[in-house]
Amino acid sequence: MALTYGTEEWEKAYLELVKERQATQSKPYIMGTPEWVAQYEELVQNDAEYKEAAKDWEGSVVIKILAKPEIGLDDDLYMFMDLWHGDCRFIRIVPPEVGESGDYVITGEYERWKSVMAKELDTVKAMMQGKLKLKGDLPSIVRAVKAASRLVDLSASTNPRFPDELSPEEIEDLRKLLREAKEKFGI
Numbered sequence: 001m002a003l004t005y006g007t008e009e010w011e012k013a014y015l016e017l018v019k020e021r022q023a024t025q026s027k028p029y030i031m032g033t034p035e036w037v038a039q040y041e042e043l044v045q046n047d048a049e050y051k052e053a054a055k056d057w058e059g060s061v062v063i064k065i066l067a068k069p070e071i072g073l074d075d076d077l078y079m080f081m082d083l084w085h086g087d088c089r090f091i092r093i094v095p096p097e098v099g100e101s102g103d104y105v106i107t108g109e110y111e112r113w114k115s116v117m118a119k120e121l122d123t124v125k126a127m128m129q130g131k132l133k134l135k136g137d138l139p140s141i142v143r144a145v146k147a148a149s150r151l152v153d154l155s156a157s158t159n160p161r162f163p164d165e166l167s168p169e170e171i172e173d174l175r176k177l178l179r180e181a182k183e184k185f186g187i
Contacts, residue, residue: 002186005095014092014185030174031117031160032065032077034093034181041091043154044081050154051086054147058084059140061151062094062102068110071163072174075182081151095186104136110164117156123148 003010014034021035029036044050063079078099082089099105106123108116112131115121124145126132134141141148163174181187 002095002182002184005098005186010185017181017184028159028161030166030170031114031158031162032073032079032093033174033177036158036160037079037091037093039158040155041088043157044088044091044151047150047154050088050147050150053086053150054083054144055086057086057144057147059103059136062099062105063113064099064105064107065113066107066109068163071110071166072171072178073110073163074175074178077178078187093181093185093187100135102136104134104141106132106134108132114162114164116152117160119152119156123152 003013018034018038021033022038025033025035027039029039061081061083063081065073065077065079067073067076076096076099078094078096079091080094080099080102081091106127108126108131112121112126116123116126116132121131123132124142127134127138127141163171166174178187
């Protein structure tokens, strides 16, 4: 049975998983893994440019990547960013019900998110064009375009490995990691 999200037990176990993965996995990390999310979180938390651009922003933003089993994503993946007036309180991979409860949930196919991180697709334009689906107030996102752009820049600066570029063995390892995370953390 999965631990309950939002409890001290869940958070402690999640951070232990991150620490273990950071010690055993080499960079660049695979996009969407707990160790990659932790690397991204640290970049956002320590970025002066983001802090300035987001000083008027408040609310949680969830990146929802739709399932794509052929690359190891058997279920939708939710990355929850708790953002408050330039501070990034945390970024976590979360259970679906938590992800869907975010103030702003941006949903897209894996390929769309990869294009965003490669800076081939602008997030705000993609939402306006329906290439990414937004649950939340679009005008608020548009007003925070500089902060959103900086979040994309920071995600790209992690220089991640992408699941569709992995070997079959690495895809199976990713699938196993995500399956175990689902069982333990509900994600």
